[in-house]
Amino acid sequence: MSRLHGVFLIRETKTKVANPTVVVAPETRRKIPALEGSSDPFSFVTDELQLVEENLIRAIRSREQTLTDIAAHLICGGGKRVRPVVTLLAFLAFGGKRIHDIVDIATAIELIHTATLLHDDIIDRAETRRGKESAYRKFGLKNTLVAGDFLFIKAFEFAGKFDETVVEWTADACALLTEGETLQGYFNRNRNVTLDDYVEIVRRKTASLFQTGAKLGAYLAGANATAVEETHRYGLNMGIAFQMVDDILDIVGHVELLGKPTGMDLRDGNPSLPIILALKAEQTAVCETFQCPQPTEASIGAALDTIKSGAIIQQAKSISRGYAEEALKSIRKFPPSLYRNGLKTLVHLIIDRDF
Amino acid sequence: MSRLHGVFLIRETKTKVANPTVVVAPETRRKIPALEGSSDPFSFVTDELQLVEENLIRAIRSREQTLTDIAAHLICGGGKRVRPVVTLLAFLAFGGKRIHDIVDIATAIELIHTATLLHDDIIDRAETRRGKESAYRKFGLKNTLVAGDFLFIKAFEFAGKFDETVVEWTADACALLTEGETLQGYFNRNRNVTLDDYVEIVRRKTASLFQTGAKLGAYLAGANATAVEETHRYGLNMGIAFQMVDDILDIVGHVELLGKPTGMDLRDGNPSLPIILALKAEQTAVCETFQCPQPTEASIGAALDTIKSGAIIQQAKSISRGYAEEALKSIRKFPPSLYRNGLKTLVHLIIDRDF
Numbered sequence: 001m002s003r004l005h006g007v008f009l010i011r012e013t014k015t016k017v018a019n020p021t022v023v024v025a026p027e028t029r030r031k032i033p034a035l036e037g038s039s040d041p042f043s044f045v046t047d048e049l050q051l052v053e054e055n056l057i058r059a060i061r062s063r064e065q066t067l068t069d070i071a072a073h074l075i076c077g078g079g080k081r082v083r084p085v086v087t088l089l090a091f092l093a094f095g096g097k098r099i100h101d102i103v104d105i106a107t108a109i110e111l112i113h114t115a116t117l118l119h120d121d122i123i124d125r126a127e128t129r130r131g132k133e134s135a136y137r138k139f140g141l142k143n144t145l146v147a148g149d150f151l152f153i154k155a156f157e158f159a160g161k162f163d164e165t166v167v168e169w170t171a172d173a174c175a176l177l178t179e180g181e182t183l184q185g186y187f188n189r190n191r192n193v194t195l196d197d198y199v200e201i202v203r204r205k206t207a208s209l210f211q212t213g214a215k216l217g218a219y220l221a222g223a224n225a226t227a228v229e230e231t232h233r234y235g236l237n238m239g240i241a242f243q244m245v246d247d248i249l250d251i252v253g254h255v256e257l258l259g260k261p262t263g264m265d266l267r268d269g270n271p272s273l274p275i276i277l278a279l280k281a282e283q284t285a286v287c288e289t290f291q292c293p294q295p296t297e298a299s300i301g302a303a304l305d306t307i308k309s310g311a312i313i314q315q316a317k318s319i320s321r322g323y324a325e326e327a328l329k330s331i332r333k334f335p336p337s338l339y340r341n342g343l344k345t346l347v348h349l350i351i352d353r354d355f
Numbered sequence: 356m357s358r359l360h361g362v363f364l365i366r367e368t369k370t371k372v373a374n375p376t377v378v379v380a381p382e383t384r385r386k387i388p389a390l391e392g393s394s395d396p397f398s399f400v401t402d403e404l405q406l407v408e409e410n411l412i413r414a415i416r417s418r419e420q421t422l423t424d425i426a427a428h429l430i431c432g433g434g435k436r437v438r439p440v441v442t443l444l445a446f447l448a449f450g451g452k453r454i455h456d457i458v459d460i461a462t463a464i465e466l467i468h469t470a471t472l473l474h475d476d477i478i479d480r481a482e483t484r485r486g487k488e489s490a491y492r493k494f495g496l497k498n499t500l501v502a503g504d505f506l507f508i509k510a511f512e513f514a515g516k517f518d519e520t521v522v523e524w525t526a527d528a529c530a531l532l533t534e535g536e537t538l539q540g541y542f543n544r545n546r547n548v549t550l551d552d553y554v555e556i557v558r559r560k561t562a563s564l565f566q567t568g569a570k571l572g573a574y575l576a577g578a579n580a581t582a583v584e585e586t587h588r589y590g591l592n593m594g595i596a597f598q599m600v601d602d603i604l605d606i607v608g609h610v611e612l613l614g615k616p617t618g619m620d621l622r623d624g625n626p627s628l629p630i631i632l633a634l635k636a637e638q639t640a641v642c643e644t645f646q647c648p649q650p651t652e653a654s655i656g657a658a659l660d661t662i663k664s665g666a667i668i669q670q671a672k673s674i675s676r677g678y679a680e681e682a683l684k685s686i687r688k689f690p691p692s693l694y695r696n697g698l699k700t701l702v703h704l705i706i707d708r709d710f
Contacts, residue, residue, distance in 0.1 A: 062530070064537040119504060123497045142478045142540050145500065146533045149474060152504065153529040156511040160522030167515030174508040175417070181501045182419040 041342030041349070042081075045088040048103055052084050055107040059154040070139050070147035074114050078130045078259070082242070083109045083213050085346065090217030090231050093339035101220055104158045108170060109213040111155035116177055118148035123181070124268050131259025166216060173212035180205025189269035189291050191279060198276050199240065206246075207239030230330045234343065237327035242350050244320035247272035249354070251307050257354050263300045266290060273316045278307050324351045396697030396704070397436075400443040403458055407439045410462040414509040425494050425502035429469050433485045433614070437597070438464045438568050440701065445572030445586050448694035456575055459513045463525060464568040466510035471532055473503035478536070479623050486614025521571060528567035535560025544624035544646050546634060553631050554595065561601075562594030585685045589698065592682035597705050599675035602627035604709070606662050612709050618655045621645060628671045633662050679706045 042049065060071035084106035091102040121129055121136040122144055128134055135144045152174070159170040184201045187193040214235030218228045249258060250265050251274050265272040266289050278286035289295045289303040307313065324347050331347075334340045397404065415426035439461035446457040476484055476491040477499055483489055490499045507529070514525040539556045542548040569590030573583045604613060605620050606629045620627040621644050633641035644650045644658040662668065679702050686702075689695045 062534060064534045066537050066541070067533065115504075119500055123500060143537060145474055145478060146536045146540075148504075149470075149507065150530060150533040152507050153526050153533065156515065157522060157526035160511065160515040160526065161519050164516050167512060171508050171512035171515065175505060178422060178501045178505040178508065179417060179419045182421050182498060185497050185501075186421070 039341070039345065041089060041346045042085055044338055044342045045085060045092070048088045048092075048099060048106070049081060049084060051099070051103040052081070052088075052106045052110065055103060055158070056110060059107065059111060059158070060151070062150065066139065066143050067147050067150050070118070070135050070143055071114070071151055073135050073138065074117060074129070075110075077132065079110070079114070081110065082346070082350070083113055083209055086210055086235060086238070086343070087213035087217045089339045089342045089346070090214040090234070091221045092217075093334050093337055093343060094218050094221035094223040094227060094231075095335075096217065096221030098220070101162070102217060104161065105166070105216050105220065106213065108155040108158035109209055109216075111151045111158070112170075112174055112177070113209055115148045115151035115155065116181075118144050118151065120181075122148075123185075124264075126260075128260045162220075165219065169212050169216060169219075173208040176204040176208035180208065184270065187271045189293065190271070191287060191291055193271040193276060193279070195276055195280070198271055198273060201271070202240050202243045203236065206243035207236045210239030210242065211235030227334070230333050234327050234330040237323045237330070238347050238350065241320045241323040241327060241347070244273050244316060244323065245350060245353060247274060248313060248316050248320065250274075251304060252313055253354065263304050266300050266303050267295065269293075273319065274307050274312050277312045277315050278303075278310075281310070281312065283307065283310070283312075321351060324348075394696070394700065396444060396701045397440055399693055399697045400440060400447070403443045403447075403454060403461070404436060404439060406454070406458040407436070407443075407461045407465065410458060410513070411465060414462065414466060414513070415506070417505065421494065421498050422502050422505050425473070425490050425498055426469070426506055428490050428493065429472060429484065430465075432487065434465070434469070436465065437701070437705070438468055438564050441565055441590060441593070441698070442568035442572045444694045444697045444701070445569040445589070446576045447572075448689050448692055448698060449573045449576035449578040449582060449586075450690075451572065451576030453575070456517070457572060459516065460521070460571050460575065461568065463510040463513035464564055464571075466506045466513070467525075467529055467532070468564055470503045470506035470510065471536075473499050473506065475536075477503075478540075479619075481615075483615045517575075520574065524567050524571060524574075528563040531559040531563035535563065539625065542626045544648065545626070546642060546646055548626040548631060548634070550631055550635070553626055553628060556626070557595050557598045558591065561598035562591045565594030565597065566590030582689070585688050589682050589685035592678045592685070593702050593705065596675045596678040596682060596702070599628045599671060599678065600705060600708060602629055603668060603671050603675065605629075606659060607668055608709065618659050621655050621658050622650065624648075628674065629662050629667050632667045632670050633658075633665075636665070636667065638662065638665070638667075676706060679703075 056075050060068050060075055062068045062071075087106040087109055088102055096102055117129065118135055120126070121134040122141055125136065126134040127137055135147065139147070156170070159166060180201050180203070183197075184205060187197055187201065211232050212235070215228050215232040218231035223231070247265065250262055250272060253262055255261055264270075265275055266286070269290060271290075275286060275290055279290065283303075283306045285299070285303045285306040289299045292299065295303075327347050328344060331340055331344050334343070411430050415423050415430055417423045417426075442461040442464055443457055451457055472484065473490055475481070476489040477496055480491065481489040482492055490502065494502070511525070515522060535556050535558070538552075539560060542552055542556065566587050567590070570583050570587040573586035578586070602620065605617055605627060608617055610616055619625075620630055621641075624645060626645075630641060630645055634645065638658075638661045640654070640658045640661040644654045647654065650658075682702050683699060686695055686699050689698070
């Protein structure tokens with residue numbers, strides 16, 4: 001874990017800060033540690049993340065070794081665990097005490113995320129994922145599809161233990177995810193896609209799990225409705241920013257850091273943020289490549305160069321920073337604590353990351 | 356609904372029997388209607404099935420019309436609703452009162468079943484389902500895959516409202532389903548498959564939802580542990596019998612009644628009961644066709660003729676009747692009632708059906 005987080009942070013800062021100041025969270029009247037200054041947000045929840053890892057390993061055990069192998073291929077294959085971290089930090093920021101509850105929710109969120117990745121790779125016929133052969137390529141369509149179902153089921157086993165609100169929010173997040181996928185499919189290679197359409201896709205497809213994980217954290221910590229709503233807004237906006245940065249990295253990132261080739265969105269005809277901005281700017285190379293059912297590598301290369309040469313990337317970065325800023329605004333209303341700082345640092349890390 | 360059940364029963368017997376004798380169920384000490392003699396088991400739960408239908412229609416509403424269309428294509432496309440009926444009858448046989456609870460569970464079971472059909476059609480690249488174009492053919496891989504996920508999620512929204520036992524059993528049933536799919540994949544076109552392997556596949560793949568629906572019915576009615584276990588055994592054995600009859604109909608059924616061509620298991624290399632018996636009897640035409648990656652229609656026709664000409668179908672029917680008999684044994688231990696009779700008649704209907 002620590003190696004992973006070190007990579008994510010670029011620098012290594014894993015030690016939990018000893019004896020932080022204690023303040024009382026106004027929402028829940030519980031004592032929680034407070035500290036000014038930023039540090040690795042992953043290090044604030046090292047123990048909790050370890051419990052999530054143990055849960056994940058237990059969850060993917062199956063009578064059928066193939067299912068376990070496929071799940072492990074992805075679960076143990078270098079995921080950043082950003083969603084669990086958001087969930088755990090939101091819970092701790094509002095003074096949550098029943099750690100095992102939030103660990104189960106964080107596990108469910110990561111399992112759902114992994115299930116969708118398996119199914120996404122089938123849909124996109126992806127060759128690689130996280131720097132290695134995709135499960136779809138390695139294990140075939142049938143086994144990968146079933147393994148995705150298996151992980152969805154396991155996720156619901158974790159989330160289903162809680163009250164109706166938790167079940168409803170989790171199911172809603174998953175339904176949004178599927179609806180985001182469908183909407184994205186509708187705009188595949190579709191030149192008429194607008195920035196509003198894009199934000200709606202991303203809100204459903206990527207931000208749904210962030211926002212639900214975050215608000216479940218606050219809810220299970222006993223925060224009041226206003227605080228839960230603010231946490232939801234934090235997750236929503238940071239989730240949108242997260243996807244926007246992903247989209248930018250698909251244009252300007254480095255293959256070695258990304259673990260996959262660049263230009264995938266152009267190749268697959270997915271309307272990403274830079275692509276939409278380039279379409280709007282009527283960049284011919286991008287318009288043609290985006291609409292072409294099977295663009296050549298030369299055409300993709302030319303379109304990438306066109307996007308990189310202009311102001312598109314700066315525009316995209318500026319838009320993503322706007323959403324990050326919205327996420328930070330929500331945090332300001334949280335009670336000051338080490339964990340609030342963690343949520344804040346996380347937004348900066350997400351915006352500034354290289355992969 | 357009534358038309359559908361009439362078809363299922365061949366004859367039309369839909370009216371609910373008025374003023375049945377009342378006996379006290381020893382398990383729950385509640386008064387339940389009792390009646391000797393068999394009648395259409397679907398007619399005993401007409402009102403409850405109507406509520407399931409309403410639930411299903413509500414459940415498949417999505418912000419994305421495509422998801423609703425795909426779900427409706429299958430949900431409104433002539434399913435027999437055998438699993439909901441088993442669940443409802445088991446609940447009522449043990450004097451269950453909170454009808455809306457069991458209606459929600461029956462809905463969840465049917466949604467899970469439908470989700471797996473959507474995913475199965477992708478895996479088998481099925482052309483048809485229930486007499487019309489399969490969702491996979493009509494809506495494509497991506498949308499069908501996502502719609503399957505959507506239905507899984509909706510199912511868990513229904514089941515997730517209940518206690519941990521309900522959630523655990525439902526998730527276990529789904530996990531078994533996926534494990535059955537994987538195991539079946541392992542034995543695809545694999546000549547070494549045995550009758551034991553087959554029963555294990557069917558136990559997981561088909562019987563799991565029947566057994567779980569049935570035992571959830573008894574459990575939510577407040578039946579004791581022994582009664583719940585017996586209901587589980589009923590569902591298990593009737594589920595195995597159900598699949599065996601499906602397998603037989605794939606050889607000897609009529610295209611018009613089945614709504615799909617015969618010989619699909621030979622075409623897809625799925626180890627069905629008659630195929631396994633034919634492999635054991637070393638019927639050359641069957642061995643060759645079953646192992647061939649892309650068998651010709653002539654080869655499938657010859658293999659079907661070989662299976663039909665010998666004693667294989669009689670053997671298969673005898674084995675399926677053995678499981679049906681086991682299911683009936685469990686029923687004898689239930690308190691006598693109209694609903695117990697319904698569960699009994701259902702077994703006979705399943706064994707004697709033409710589609």
